[in-house]
Amino acid sequence: MIPMVNLKAQYADIQDEILGGFAETLDNCAFILGPNVQAFEKEAAQYLGVKHAIGCASGTDALHLALLAAGIGRGDEVITSAFTFIATAEAIKYVGATPVFVDIDPATFNITPENILNAITPKTKAVMPVHLFGQPADLPAIKAICDRHGLKLIEDCAQSFGATVNNQQTGSFGHAAGFSFFPSKNLGCFGDGGLVTTHCDETAAKIRQYRNHGSDVRYYHDVVGYNSRLDELQAVVLRAKLKRIDQYNAARRHAAHLYSELMADLPLTTPYEDGVGVHVYHQYTLLCERRDEVMKALQDRQIACAVYYPVPLHQQNVFKDECAGLSLPVTESVAARCFSLPICANLSDETVKQIVGVIRGVFQ
Ligand SMILES: Cc1ncc(COP(=O)(O)O)c(C=O)c1O
Numbered sequence: 001m002i003p004m005v006n007l008k009a010q011y012a013d014i015q016d017e018i019l020g021g022f023a024e025t026l027d028n029c030a031f032i033l034g035p036n037v038q039a040f041e042k043e044a045a046q047y048l049g050v051k052h053a054i055g056c057a058s059g060t061d062a063l064h065l066a067l068l069a070a071g072i073g074r075g076d077e078v079i080t081s082a083f084t085f086i087a088t089a090e091a092i093k094y095v096g097a098t099p100v101f102v103d104i105d106p107a108t109f110n111i112t113p114e115n116i117l118n119a120i121t122p123k124t125k126a127v128m129p130v131h132l133f134g135q136p137a138d139l140p141a142i143k144a145i146c147d148r149h150g151l152k153l154i155e156d157c158a159q160s161f162g163a164t165v166n167n168q169q170t171g172s173f174g175h176a177a178g179f180s181f182f183p184s185k186n187l188g189c190f191g192d193g194g195l196v197t198t199h200c201d202e203t204a205a206k207i208r209q210y211r212n213h214g215s216d217v218r219y220y221h222d223v224v225g226y227n228s229r230l231d232e233l234q235a236v237v238l239r240a241k242l243k244r245i246d247q248y249n250a251a252r253r254h255a256a257h258l259y260s261e262l263m264a265d266l267p268l269t270t271p272y273e274d275g276v277g278v279h280v281y282h283q284y285t286l287l288c289e290r291r292d293e294v295m296k297a298l299q300d301r302q303i304a305c306a307v308y309y310p311v312p313l314h315q316q317n318v319f320k321d322e323c324a325g326l327s328l329p330v331t332e333s334v335a336a337r338c339f340s341l342p343i344c345a346n347l348s349d350e351t352v353k354q355i356v357g358v359i360r361g362v363f364q
Helices: 007-028 035-048 059-069 087-094 113-119 139-149 201-210 232-242 245-262 291-300 329-337 349-362
Strands: 052-056 077-081 098-102 124-128 152-156 176-180 194-198 215-217 284-287 338-341
Touching (some): 035 194, 052 059, 052 201, 059 087, 059 176, 077 087, 087 098, 098 113, 291 338
Parallel strands (some): 077 098
């Protein structure tokens, strides 16, 4: 079986370092907001080029806390994508705001500056672009719109750890950003974990409070907060992987480029790179009119493949009433034709060639 992500192979390379860190943590029993969480927050802030990085329990929580600290709430509108994982919109709903879904670019699968501009109303308070599949959204243009219209830019970086635009990290452009460390992410831990980044001291202080029961000083509570701390053992894993993230992302890019080169002559649309943003290929996602046939051929040969995402958010049961009548033609067309192939930091050239061989067979 060829999995979407080979986490076992990645673990084998760093096992000693992780088990050593676990043993130390079990020994000192500093399980909650201990030395590894504190060190990881500093190391991640430095890597990402932000003033503050605050660990929390998941990527969903990271987005929720970022919106909360930015003061987004009831009656506010947040412009975002419908072609994303549900958590993007859930976070907006958690603070009582309304997600306003706009259409995507057919090449990058990200929301476009033009569509964002057209969706701004007096209620719009924030824009939440998703750097989908590791491809950065058009951040310079989106940031310019946010600055001009007094909107908060809150990036969903769940899939984009290490992706850059003009050599600047995603997650460092806006008011705040949320990252996910779900195991299969480019930087993944061994369970759930997340991170909020911001340059703003006040926002960082609020997020630190919110993630820890509304408290700065133990047993003194200023606001109703949450139990959303990054786990100390997960921070051990993340510190080991953060040191290697550039190598992991380079390996993903290498595999992606080999896929694209080997499939250049096939009737498929391979991923687009604009040359400005550096795509870190959280997913390697293609468009194909004969998606079902290709996926069946892969599955028949024990090669994993998946559709991210088959139903855009405006058509999901949870949103279909509030989005009645909304048409997002590019999103809908992409969702009907997209599928993703295995990609990770441990995918060999041989395996890429084997997978392409199976796909080629469908078109012969
Ligand atoms: C685009 C996007 N946003 C948010 C999330 C939520 O992250 P988590 O699963 O860590 O809560 C995910 C991932 O699962 C995601 O892919």
